[in-house]
Amino acid sequence: MVRCVSAFLISIAFAGSASASTLDQVKSKGFVQCGVSQGVIGFSAPDDKGNWAGFDVDFCRALAAAIFNDANKVKYTPLSTKDRFTALQSGEVDLLSRNTTWTLSRDTSLGLNFAAISYYDGQGFMVKTAMKVNSALELSGATLCTQTGTTTELNLADFFRTNKMKYEVVAFATADETLRAYEGGRCDVFTSDVSQLFAQRLKLANPADHLILPDIISKEPFGPLVRHGDDQWFDIVKWVLFAMIDAEELGVTSKNVDEMAKSANPEVKRLLGTEGKLGEALGIDNDWVVRLVKQVGNYGEVFDRNLGEASRLKIDRGLNRLWNKGGLQYAPPIR
Amino acid sequence: MRGFARSVRDRRAIALQAILVFCIAALVWFFLENARSNVAAQNTKTGFDFFWNTAGFGVVQALIPYDETSTYFRAFLVGLANTLLVSALGIVFATVIGFLVGIGRLSSNWLVARLCGGYVELLRNLPLLFQILFWYLAVLASLPAPRNSFSLLGVYVNNRGLILPRPVFGDGAEWVLTAFVGGVVLALLFRAHARRRQAETGEMLPTGRLALGAVVGLPLVVFLLAGAPISFEVPELRGFNFVGGLRLIPEFVALLIALSTYTAAFIAEIVRAGILAVPRGQSEAAYSLGLRRGLALRLIVLPQALRVIIPPLTSQYLNLTKNSSLAVAIGYPDFFALFAGTTLNQTGQATEIIAITMLVYLAISLTTSAAMNWYNRAHAWVER
Numbered sequence: 001m002v003r004c005v006s007a008f009l010i011s012i013a014f015a016g017s018a019s020a021s022t023l024d025q026v027k028s029k030g031f032v033q034c035g036v037s038q039g040v041i042g043f044s045a046p047d048d049k050g051n052w053a054g055f056d057v058d059f060c061r062a063l064a065a066a067i068f069n070d071a072n073k074v075k076y077t078p079l080s081t082k083d084r085f086t087a088l089q090s091g092e093v094d095l096l097s098r099n100t101t102w103t104l105s106r107d108t109s110l111g112l113n114f115a116a117i118s119y120y121d122g123q124g125f126m127v128k129t130a131m132k133v134n135s136a137l138e139l140s141g142a143t144l145c146t147q148t149g150t151t152t153e154l155n156l157a158d159f160f161r162t163n164k165m166k167y168e169v170v171a172f173a174t175a176d177e178t179l180r181a182y183e184g185g186r187c188d189v190f191t192s193d194v195s196q197l198f199a200q201r202l203k204l205a206n207p208a209d210h211l212i213l214p215d216i217i218s219k220e221p222f223g224p225l226v227r228h229g230d231d232q233w234f235d236i237v238k239w240v241l242f243a244m245i246d247a248e249e250l251g252v253t254s255k256n257v258d259e260m261a262k263s264a265n266p267e268v269k270r271l272l273g274t275e276g277k278l279g280e281a282l283g284i285d286n287d288w289v290v291r292l293v294k295q296v297g298n299y300g301e302v303f304d305r306n307l308g309e310a311s312r313l314k315i316d317r318g319l320n321r322l323w324n325k326g327g328l329q330y331a332p333p334i335r
Numbered sequence: 336m337r338g339f340a341r342s343v344r345d346r347r348a349i350a351l352q353a354i355l356v357f358c359i360a361a362l363v364w365f366f367l368e369n370a371r372s373n374v375a376a377q378n379t380k381t382g383f384d385f386f387w388n389t390a391g392f393g394v395v396q397a398l399i400p401y402d403e404t405s406t407y408f409r410a411f412l413v414g415l416a417n418t419l420l421v422s423a424l425g426i427v428f429a430t431v432i433g434f435l436v437g438i439g440r441l442s443s444n445w446l447v448a449r450l451c452g453g454y455v456e457l458l459r460n461l462p463l464l465f466q467i468l469f470w471y472l473a474v475l476a477s478l479p480a481p482r483n484s485f486s487l488l489g490v491y492v493n494n495r496g497l498i499l500p501r502p503v504f505g506d507g508a509e510w511v512l513t514a515f516v517g518g519v520v521l522a523l524l525f526r527a528h529a530r531r532r533q534a535e536t537g538e539m540l541p542t543g544r545l546a547l548g549a550v551v552g553l554p555l556v557v558f559l560l561a562g563a564p565i566s567f568e569v570p571e572l573r574g575f576n577f578v579g580g581l582r583l584i585p586e587f588v589a590l591l592i593a594l595s596t597y598t599a600a601f602i603a604e605i606v607r608a609g610i611l612a613v614p615r616g617q618s619e620a621a622y623s624l625g626l627r628r629g630l631a632l633r634l635i636v637l638p639q640a641l642r643v644i645i646p647p648l649t650s651q652y653l654n655l656t657k658n659s660s661l662a663v664a665i666g667y668p669d670f671f672a673l674f675a676g677t678t679l680n681q682t683g684q685a686t687e688i689i690a691i692t693m694l695v696y697l698a699i700s701l702t703t704s705a706a707m708n709w710y711n712r713a714h715a716w717v718e719r
Contacts, residue, residue: 082676086685089379110683111379141574143495148672149680153392157403160393168576169393170586171677172666181666184475185494186585188575229376 022226022233023067023283026094031073034060035093038078038174041199042306042313043099052076055306056097059118059224062296063095063240066288071295080174082149085110088227095237096225099193101151106225115238117223120319120328122216123155124194126201129211131188136215140165145178145187147171152192155218179203193220198313236282243289245331246271247298249322254297257290271334278334289334299329370686385682386411392677394668396584407678414673415695421590421669422656422699428595429655430648433602438632440607451603458600464661466597471589471665478585481576489569491577497588500567501581507564514557515550522546586667590659598655605647609640641714649707653700660696670695 026032036044036056044054052074061071077093088096089111099121100106102114125144127133136159146152148171160167170187172178179200182190190197194216201207224241226234247253250268252260261272269275273286280286296302300322304310308317321327374381386408393403398416401409439451458466475494479485484493491498522545529540558565570580613636621631660671675692679685 082680085680085683089683089685106683109380111374139575141576141578143576145666148666148677153677154681157391157393161403167393168395170395170584170666171392171668171672173663173672173676177664177666180472181475184472185478185480186475228379 022094022230023236026067030068031075032060032064032067032095033075033077033093034063035077035079035084035087035096035098036060037098038080038176040099040175040196041202042195042311042315043199044076044078044097053306055119055302056099058296058302058306059097059241059244060095062244062292062302063237065292065295066236066240066243067284069285069291071292081147082173085112088112088225091227094226094233099196099222100225101193101220102223103151111228112225113228113234114223114225115234116241116331117221117328118241119195119222121193121195121220121222123152123191123218123220124197124216125213126182126190126192126197126210127188127213129209133211133213136213136217137163137165139167139189141167142188143168143170143186144189144191145170145172145182146191147175147178148173150192151218151220156191159217175200176203193222195307195313195315198315202312232283236284239282239334240288240292241299242331243271243292243334244297244299244302245322245329246334247289247293248300249324249331252289252293252298253301254294257293261290267333267335276335374686380682380684381687382684383687385678385684385687388682390678390681392681394673395666396587396668407682410678411670411674414668414670417668417673418656418659418662418670419699421587421594421662421667422659424591425594425598425655425659426652428591429598429602429651432595432599433651434606436599437603437606438610440603441610455600455603458597459604463593463597463658464664467590467593467661467665470593471585474589475585481572484572484577489567489580491570491580494585495576495582496585497583498570498577499581499583500569501579503566503568505564505566507561510561511554511558511565515554518549518551518553521549521553525549584667586662586665589665590662590667590669594655594658598651598658601651601654602648605644605651606640609642609644610636612643613639638714642711645707645711645714649704649711652703652707656699656703657696
């Protein structure tokens with residue numbers, strides 16, 4: 001009887017503590033729990049030394065640098081497309097930084113918020129060069145492999161239906177299973193977001209035998225997600241991304257951040273916290289941008305290192321250039 | 336006095352149990368309330384309205400009409416049908432293989448007994464997920480692309496599956512089907528007659544040959560008389576893949592093979608145990624009456640062994656059905672993959688969908704065990 005009642009009281013006590021703010025929880029446990037993909041080269045995959053690396057991983061590291069002044073205070077939870085939202089909803093991870101497309105239904109009925117757009121992508125198709133296909137419109141009757149629970153799966157259905165083409169789709173739970181089935185010849189076409197096609201092609205035995213078709217059939221804006229109901233955490237995640245973009249725009253890099261901190265430019269001074277108390281408004285230290293740029297880099301550096309010219313993927317920056325360089329990356333001012 | 340003491344004890348027991356029930360109810364209420372308030376705090380959508388929204392995704396194998404514009408409810412039914420199909424066929428194949436291997440393991444033929452023993456030890460000691468992936472990946476990798484399919488008599492095998500000619504029923508086909516059903520009924524009636532006759536006179540009638548004539552011969556004659564109304568649509572290669580014909584997708588074939596051979600290994604052991612549980616005196620008595628080994632097994636040993644076999648067999652059937660949810664690993668669109676996977680992900684309503692999934696598997700399992708229990712009662716010892 002006593003045991004029964006005490007169990008009841010303990011569970012009520014736990015329920016009470018569940019409502020503490022995400023920032024406080026992160027600070028008290030000492031690390032950010034970050035949901036990433038299960039191994040997409042360039043976005044989040046373990047490197048030669050077994051450390052997680054990639055564009056999405058670097059965002060988590062920047063967040064940890066801003067909060068703890070230590071980019072390594074992150075723990076990663078690799079999540080499949082199928083499990084990712086439940087993991088965030090249930091509080092298993094503090095945020096998702098996991099090439100996830102921003103859509104209305106995900107932003108509303110899933111109870112999640114997309115903080116901002118970190119990568120502009122679109123859905124494409126990869127086929128074997130030997131098939132002599134040059135356009136997605138020649139794919140009528142084809143079998144396609146894709147990942148289940150993605151916008152890809154839905155766009156695909158829309159695209160083939162709109163163009164009155166027949167198709168067959170085999171949907172797998174993870175990216176690797178999908179790729180294996182494509183490589184085994186189960187499908188004629190591997191379809192996913194173009195950045196993923198580039199990344200997955202590197203895993204194939206002979207990447208040169210596979211062609212990524214020029215057609216882009218959808219808009220796929222990726223960004224980090226947080227749960228509804230904690231605006232402070234939402235703001236921090238959002239502004240860490242904006243700060244990385246603004247840092248690139250203002251020419252602040254991991255190499256020159258210390259000199260830039262002495263700059264007289266008021267915009268740079270506000271960004272780096274030498275003027276005003278903007279960091280404190282977010283609930284973190286004032287030199288948050290100095291920390292994250294120094295330890296992780298600005299948006300351009302992170303892109304180049306993981307996806308662009310300095311990486312194996314060599315993806316053109318395209319839409320992800322800054323707004324003043326012909327792209328779409330535009331962050332609100334830090335002031 | 337004693338009556339009073341007992342009533343005090345009874346009352347105390349009742350009070351304690353009432354408290355226990357209250358505690359459990361409070362705990363359940365607490366969890367439900369907590370889930371409800373958490374969901375409300377997260378602002379997630381709740382309820383079952385999503386069933387009537389457009390699913391918007393394609394499915395590779397649907398037994399009922401389905402396309403991207405269908406509702407989530409239809410996707411739910413498609414998944415359920417796929418699970419039931421692979422489970423039902425799996426149960427049939429597992430039972431047949433299991434009985435053959437189980438009996439074979441007791442064979443006096445050294446080679447047969449060892450082969451069956453090896454089968455059991457190999458298959459039941461490897462994880463099922465591994466076996467599913469083996470059948471899927473190893474078999475898929477060794478099959479040719481559609482353009483270089485293996486073919487035999489209009490049947491094609493390639494890495495897109497097994498493609499069979501599809502029967503096309505023309506005018507008059509219903510007569511052939513009627514003749515087939517009539518043939519089956521005739522054969523059953525004749526068997527009942529032959530049994531009665533044997534019980535009365537001991538004379539054995541050639542049931543097998545006559546039944547074959549009724550089931551195969553009768554429809555064949557009608558088929559020819561009606562002017563061959565059933566033809567076959569032969570699949571042909573067009574563009575990327577074969578068009579027409581009936582196609583079994585590799586995911587289905589791999590899952591079916593893996594589930595039936597794996598479960599068969601357990602059933603074989605159950606059958607062996609059941610046969611060994613029948614006292615040796617029974618088969619010895621049968622031999623001394625002059626029954627041959629096969630007949631003694633079929634008429635004397637197996638009917639008695641079944642009483643030991645059926646209860647654990649039920650568990651294996653339930654296992655097979657539940658194990659079919661491993662389909663998710665190879666992309667077979669079973670109930671779990673389609674509903675607790677894709678639908679959950681597209682709608683995000685985890686609580687409702689997981690609850691429904693639980694209820695559906697529970698319903699399938701309870702129905703299976705109810706049917707098996709009925710069969711078991713029908714075959715239980717009748718004490719005279």
